[in-house]
Amino acid sequence: MNPKANGQLQKEWGWLIAAYLFLGGVGAGAYTIAAINSFMGESLEPSTVVGLWIGFPALLIGSLFLIADLGTPKNAVLAGMKPGSSWIARGTWIISTFMVLSLIHLILHVFMGIGETAGGRTILSVVAVAGIAFAVGTMAYTGILLGASKGIPFWRSGVVPVVFVISAVVTGHFTIALGMVLWGGGAVAAESFRLMAAEAAALVVIEVLAIFFFLHEAYKLPDPRESAERILKNRMFVIGYFALGLGLPLVLMLLVSLGMADAGKSTILGVVAVGSILGLVGGLILRQAVLISGALPTLNMAGFEFRRIARPKEPKAGIGLLPPS
């Protein structure tokens, strides 16, 4: 029997990239929901405004996280040079276009208020359609970026973009819910929060199914299986994401939408806020856990499996150590 030979975990992408992917998803998800609302006739006006407010800043801050992770940020202006083959280059164009569209939408809708007239509504609809297309592109990009990495078998799955798109919509929805509680809670009817909670619960159930499918697929091959086993042993993933980031928000949102008939509005707002914050933290943990569980493939040759040597970032303690004086 061959001894177990593990692939080495990737160490290069960590929290900064996770935050970039998370905020990209949050901004695009929130904008998509807001733009659909806008396109459908603004049935829930505050959620549209809150969603539009979230889109552009989230992407802007997310991009700063990416730039902070770059080894040579001054060359970031070259990032879109090869959109023919590189997903980072494509992503640069997709995100840049989305940021411009979401900013235009925000200015037209919130600051200029052109939605009051029929002509203005037409313009907003055109911007919304284009914005939604690029927002969906942004959500998918955050997953495809990983899915296109040939060096990490765990990420190299068509399910990763699906999971990230669903998580983006979920976290975008939670952000809007939280934003409504913080800025517009008093003016919004409790019934609207119950409706949002029901939507959030349904979206979380879809995300749970997607995560199960992703891990199920990963278990089919040796290298991805090793990463899947690793992620399932990761307390941050199991407790922080699965229990507190998905399970508890699901329970809380179900409670708001189906129960709490006699609860006051402030209680409902509090429960929605707590559920949303937990869901958002869960979304960030999901991305970080997927990143740090990615491992290089095991090399096989002539019946042998080869373990990779470590790539220590710090010199090993003891090398060249001088005797204590």
Added chain:
Amino acid sequence: MPRYGMAIDLKRCYGCYACSMACKTANHTPPGVFWARILKGEVGTFPNTTRQALPVLCMQCEEPSCLEVCPTGATIKLDNGIVIVEKDKCMGCKYCMMACPYGARYSVESWESYFPEGLPLSPYEEFTKKAWEEKSGVGVATKCDFCREKIADGKEPACVETCPAKARTFGDLDDPTSEISVLIKHHRGEVLLPEVGNKPKVYYLAPR
């Protein structure tokens, strides 16, 4: 124009790490960076076990996934098939490191001393750091380039020159009469992770 490649005879390699050391000396790589590495594998159950060394370096792939994903065009393939990084174009996104299934790429944030904290760089480290920054540098992706400066001078890569077991053969894969082509043909040279589809140009001769 030749199309350079390498054949490594696993029957000859005994994992002495001379190639790793020669590479570090020739390319002035900082601590933690090993363009030429040795992996160790083991099969069997005690007492019937066998160990095998596997030298690994950049495979100089025919279809390099690192080149595909590079957003700035910093990674290029030369006419002789060697894949290099143009450090002035690299933004250090590390996507190529995620794309390379062989783990052949490195990026360092700073040039750290081999010695414990607080000690100044030794004169050798000062020299090495300067040489490294001229060729590669910090904050950018780096990788083995088959010692292309040595090749230009008509020499062989440092790992090939130094291998005491003569396990490595470097040469032109397009020349059917070259030693490397003959070895690969006669010993049915294999590549690592052929299923990935990168078409590596480093071949392994199995220890049969």
